[in-house]
Amino acid sequence: MILLNFSNKKAYASLLIYLLTIVIFSFLILILSSCSCDPEDKSQQEKSEEEKSATVVEMLTDSAKAIGIWTFPMDNAHEIVYPNGTKRFLSPNTSIFSYDGTYVTIQLWTMKGWMWKTPDDYYKTSSKWSNDTLYYLPPFGRWNNLAVFKDDHFITDEILDDSTYIFSFEKISESEVEEKDSCILKDRKPHDYSIKSTDPYVE
Numbered sequence: 001m002i003l004l005n006f007s008n009k010k011a012y013a014s015l016l017i018y019l020l021t022i023v024i025f026s027f028l029i030l031i032l033s034s035c036s037c038d039p040e041d042k043s044q045q046e047k048s049e050e051e052k053s054a055t056v057v058e059m060l061t062d063s064a065k066a067i068g069i070w071t072f073p074m075d076n077a078h079e080i081v082y083p084n085g086t087k088r089f090l091s092p093n094t095s096i097f098s099y100d101g102t103y104v105t106i107q108l109w110t111m112k113g114w115m116w117k118t119p120d121d122y123y124k125t126s127s128k129w130s131n132d133t134l135y136y137l138p139p140f141g142r143w144n145n146l147a148v149f150k151d152d153h154f155i156t157d158e159i160l161d162d163s164t165y166i167f168s169f170e171k172i173s174e175s176e177v178e179e180k181d182s183c184i185l186k187d188r189k190p191h192d193y194s195i196k197s198t199d200p201y202v203e
Contacts, residue, residue, distance in 0.1 A: 063101060063129065066149050069177060069184065070169040071096040078165045092156050092167040096181045097146065103127055103190055104136040104146060107183070115140070115197045120183040124190045140197045 077089040097106040104127040110117045116139070126137040132150060135143045147154040147169065154169040174185055 065152055066099055066134065066154070067101050068171045069096070069098045069174065070147075070154050071172050071177075071181070072167055072169050076168065080160070090158065090160065090165055092158070094146070094156075096177075096184060098184055099127065099134065104134070105184055105188070106136060106146075108138055116195055116199045118188075120186070122183045122186065122188070124188050126190070126193075137193075139191055139193070139195065 072092050072095050074089075074091060074095070077091040080088045080090055082088070094106060097104055099105075103124045105122060105124045107120075107122050109121060123139060125139070127146075128135050128137075128143065133148050134146045134154070136146050137143050147156045149155075153171075155166055156169075157164050157166050159165075177185060
């Protein structure tokens, strides 16, 4: 153990100067090492930033193209024939939805009869993107994968009996919306996520 005699002011002052010099010197080395990067590394870093910017621009472009009303034509449902001869037509769980760049309007069904719901079962939900996949947040649940936006179309898939079936949605205008789906055109407020599943409905 080193004992310091603080009565010796000169020795104490010298020690402080010595320690301060070490701190300043170490700080300068740290600054110089962070600035003296390899030109090649700097070029790679700039290239990486450019790629990130391009990716962001591409995502924003796709997001703009994704805005609109999307429907799955039931004529495109996959026909499945079972060994006993029975047939089944396979279609996505969601047949129509709209995306306005911020919200997804979609028809959702409550799991229990006592749960809060809208009169027409349509909800204007929050949305987010993860790469090329659009997600929506239902009133009482976690983020759900809605569809992938690829080649200017939304697509989704379903795996059944080890086979993968692809469903492609088509963009339509408001005038092309069928009467049975007309509720999707209603001007509605975004869903209030403070509402509880046991709350009564208030329009």
